[in-house]
Structures are given as C-alpha cells and as structure tokens.
Amino acid sequence: MLTLSQATSLTKRIAKWSAIIALSIILLIIFVRVGKTLKEIIAPTPPPPPTVSFGKLPAIEFPNNSFPQKITYTIDTVTGALPKLPDRANVFKMGEPNPDLLALKKAEQKVTGEGFSQPAIRISGNTYQWTDSKSPILRKLNIDIFTLDFTVSSSFLSNQAVTLGTNLPNPDNAKGVAQSFLSNMSFLYEDLNLEKTKTNLLSIKNSNLQPATSISTAQIIEVDFFQKDVDKMPILYSKNNSSTMNIFVGGGENQAQVVKSEFFHQTISSQSSTYPIKTASDAFLQLRRGEAYILSSQKDEDVSVRNIYLGYFMANKKQDFLMPIIVLEGDNGFVAYVSAVKDEWINK
Structure with missing residues (x-):
C-alpha cells in the first residue's frame, strides 16, 4: 500500500509527464501548421482546374x-x-421563360397599367401589339408575351408638343418617368441597378434623333437601365453609355411622356x-x-x-x-x- 509521500511523488511524476506530452502535442501542431504555411509560400498548391461544365x-x-x-x-x-x-x-x-397558357392574359394585365387598353393584335409568333388610344402621339406597344421584351413606337417626331420640348423634364426627372413606366407594367426587374441608370440628351433633326449639346437644345431624353454586377464584375453592352433596356422620354401638352422604347432583358x-x-x-x-x-x-x-x-x-x-x-x-x-x-x- 502506497504511503502518503509515495502517492504525492507519483502524482507529481504523472502531472509532469502529462504536461510534457501535452506541450509536445501543441508544439507538433504548431510545427505542422507553420510547415504547411511555409510550403504554400514556397510552393503553393495549385487550385483545382476550372470545371468547364458546359463544355465548349x-x-x-x-x-x-x-x-x-x-x-x-x-x-x-x-x-x-x-x-x-x-x-x-x-x-x-x-434563364429561359417558362411556357404559360395564360401568357397573353398576364401580358394584357401588365400593359393596361400604362394605358395600353385596346385589344391586342397578334403581329407574329409570340409578339402582340397593344395601342394607347388616349395618347396624342398614338403609342403602340409590341411585346413578346413569353420573354416580355418589348418596343414602343409613336408619332412623336411630328408632334408639336414634343418637338417644341413642352414639359420636357430634366434628366433626373426623366429617370423617374421611365422608372414609373416600367413599374406600372411590372417590368422594373430586381436585377436592375437603378444607381447605374444613365441619360443621353437628344434633339430631333430632319426626323432623326441625334445627340444634343445641352438640356436647352434637347427634345428627347434617352434613359438607359443597367443590370447589377455579377461576381463583382460589371455587365456591359455593345454601345458606350447605353444598354439593351432604354426608354425615350419626351415632352407633352400636359406632362412628360414615354415616346419610344426598345427594352430587351435577359435573366441570369x-x-x-x-x-x-x-x-x-x-x-x-x-x-x-x-x-x-x-x-x-x-x-x-x-x-x-x-x-x-x-x-x-x-x-x-x-x-x-x-x-x-x-x-x-x-x-x-x-x-x-x-x-x-x-x-x-x-x-x-
């Protein structure tokens, strides 16, 4: 049977060796980690190859x-x-649009929010046309009922209120007109970065639009919308300061109005x-x-x-x-x- 002094001595030896073993393990872990770090600095492990899952x-x-x-x-x-x-x-x-038997009805519900209330006319394929019968510039909207890409045309080039610049807004207010136009038809998509929205000043010369030098000489304001960055990289288009989603805002007898548009949007x-x-x-x-x-x-x-x-x-x-x-x-x-x-x- 152990005496008290023997038990105390044994306990001290066990504690000593336990501390030595624990310290050795800690030092070993530190050395391994330092070694791995030095190895990555001297000869870094190459990343796995790109996945190329879509093939060519x-x-x-x-x-x-x-x-x-x-x-x-x-x-x-x-x-x-x-x-x-x-x-x-x-x-x-x-992204791909899903087939929808109610696509025409849903598109009609969207466009009536902006005054295109006349019955739709099928133009070709999935494209239908609605007319804004109350518009003094005879606005027509053509829309693909599945992709929801659309164009707006009108007789604005021959409208006196437009050519005189009556009630033409400043660029910031033109952005608001364009945003309201899209919002009223539920086309103000979540992937748009409204802080990136840009405007271009245009004048009408010989029934054509061309760049204007200032707001005082402008008759039309082009508003372009841009999608949000992807992977912290900007989405860019084929023209400087323009995109595939543009709204043209002109003046009018009572207020500013959308006179033209070419809006092509693809979901990522x-x-x-x-x-x-x-x-x-x-x-x-x-x-x-x-x-x-x-x-x-x-x-x-x-x-x-x-x-x-x-x-x-x-x-x-x-x-x-x-x-x-x-x-x-x-x-x-x-x-x-x-x-x-x-x-x-x-x-x-």
Missing part, C-alpha cells in the same frame, strides 16, 4: 466593327505594365461553371491584331491603353450564356472588348 461555349456575337481605322496601341497604365487578371471566371447559364440564372480565361497580354495582342470589338470611333491614330479589367457582355439578342470579356480603355473614350474565355473552349 458559343462564341460571343459582337456587332461588326464599324471603325476599321489602323491604330497604333501602347500601354500607359498607372503601373506602366499590364494588370494580372485571374486565371478563370464564371460563365452563367441564361444561378447555374454557373468556371472557365480558363486569357491574360491581359493576350487581350492586348488581339487588340493590336484588330481582333477586338471597338465601341467608338477613334480620330487619333495612336491610342494609349490606360485601364484593363474584366466584365460580362450582354448582347441585344438572345444568348444562352453570360460570358466574361476583357475591357480595354484608353484616351478620348476609347473602349474595346475581347472575349475572355480561352479559344480552346470556344466553338469556332
């Missing part, structure tokens, strides 16, 4: 370049070098897959070879590229995927797009 993708259908000038490009970024872009980006599947689904993308150097080389889509005319023969970043391209017609692009910006409003997904993953 269709090529982005940029509009034809209308500015074939021969331009010399140089790099003039803040750092003096091209930025390092990520090696991959998400490609998103676009949550289904996505990563794809390998080109480097900034690849994009700059394509630009120099004339293989980029250039958005604006360029009077200068020399362009300094000052900014390069990633975005997503939204066309003005149906597309199956939302795909990334590399944007190159330069002096005097120069903007060019290059498809970002590597060529081996694009169907030619």
Whole structure:
C-alpha cells in the first residue's frame, strides 16, 4: 500500500509527464501548421482546374466593327505594365421563360397599367401589339408575351408638343418617368441597378434623333437601365453609355411622356461553371491584331491603353450564356472588348 509521500511523488511524476506530452502535442501542431504555411509560400498548391461544365461555349456575337481605322496601341497604365487578371471566371447559364397558357392574359394585365387598353393584335409568333388610344402621339406597344421584351413606337417626331420640348423634364426627372413606366407594367426587374441608370440628351433633326449639346437644345431624353454586377464584375453592352433596356422620354401638352422604347432583358440564372480565361497580354495582342470589338470611333491614330479589367457582355439578342470579356480603355473614350474565355473552349 502506497504511503502518503509515495502517492504525492507519483502524482507529481504523472502531472509532469502529462504536461510534457501535452506541450509536445501543441508544439507538433504548431510545427505542422507553420510547415504547411511555409510550403504554400514556397510552393503553393495549385487550385483545382476550372470545371468547364458546359463544355465548349458559343462564341460571343459582337456587332461588326464599324471603325476599321489602323491604330497604333501602347500601354500607359498607372503601373506602366499590364494588370494580372485571374486565371478563370464564371460563365452563367441564361434563364429561359417558362411556357404559360395564360401568357397573353398576364401580358394584357401588365400593359393596361400604362394605358395600353385596346385589344391586342397578334403581329407574329409570340409578339402582340397593344395601342394607347388616349395618347396624342398614338403609342403602340409590341411585346413578346413569353420573354416580355418589348418596343414602343409613336408619332412623336411630328408632334408639336414634343418637338417644341413642352414639359420636357430634366434628366433626373426623366429617370423617374421611365422608372414609373416600367413599374406600372411590372417590368422594373430586381436585377436592375437603378444607381447605374444613365441619360443621353437628344434633339430631333430632319426626323432623326441625334445627340444634343445641352438640356436647352434637347427634345428627347434617352434613359438607359443597367443590370447589377455579377461576381463583382460589371455587365456591359455593345454601345458606350447605353444598354439593351432604354426608354425615350419626351415632352407633352400636359406632362412628360414615354415616346419610344426598345427594352430587351435577359435573366441570369444561378447555374454557373468556371472557365480558363486569357491574360491581359493576350487581350492586348488581339487588340493590336484588330481582333477586338471597338465601341467608338477613334480620330487619333495612336491610342494609349490606360485601364484593363474584366466584365460580362450582354448582347441585344438572345444568348444562352453570360460570358466574361476583357475591357480595354484608353484616351478620348476609347473602349474595346475581347472575349475572355480561352479559344480552346470556344466553338469556332
């Protein structure tokens, strides 16, 4: 039988070795973690390859370049070098409208909220036309009852109140007119970023719309809506400061009114897959070879590229995927797009 002194001595030895073992385990864990950290610094583990779940993708259908000038490009970024872009980006599947036997009735309920109360006339396929019989400019709305894309036309070019700019609002109020127009028909979609809404001042010359220099010379205000960023990257369109969702606001005898519209909106689904993308150097080389889509005319023969970043391209017609692009910006409003997904993953 242990004496009290023996029991005390045994207890001290057990406590000592328990402390040594516990400390050894803690130190071992620390050494393993430090080792892993050093290993990742010296030789980082490569990320898993892009998932490419959609297989080869269709090529982005940029509009034809209308500015074939021969331009010399140089790099003039803040750092003096091209930025390092990520090696991959998400490609998103676009949403598809669901077949609906009540589509015509639902569309009719939407458009009557904005005064298009005359019975619908079928124009072709899924497109129907409604008329605003009380409008002095004879507004007509054509809408695809499944996609809900629409256009508005009218005789505004020959309307005296419009051509004189009577009750033409300022740009901020024109935004409100356009938003109310969409809201009344339940077309003010949740994926729109209203803070990005832009306006363009237009005048009427020889029955055509052209840019106006100031609000005092404007007769029409174009309001363009833009979708929210995706993966912290902007959605971009084929024209500078414009989108595929525009409302044209003019004056009127009593108040401002929507006189014209071309509204094409596609929903982006949550289904996505990563794809390998080109480097900034690849994009700059394509630009120099004339293989980029250039958005604006360029009077200068020399362009300094000052900014390069990633975005997503939204066309003005149906597309199956939302795909990334590399944007190159330069002096005097120069903007060019290059498809970002590597060529081996694009169907030619």
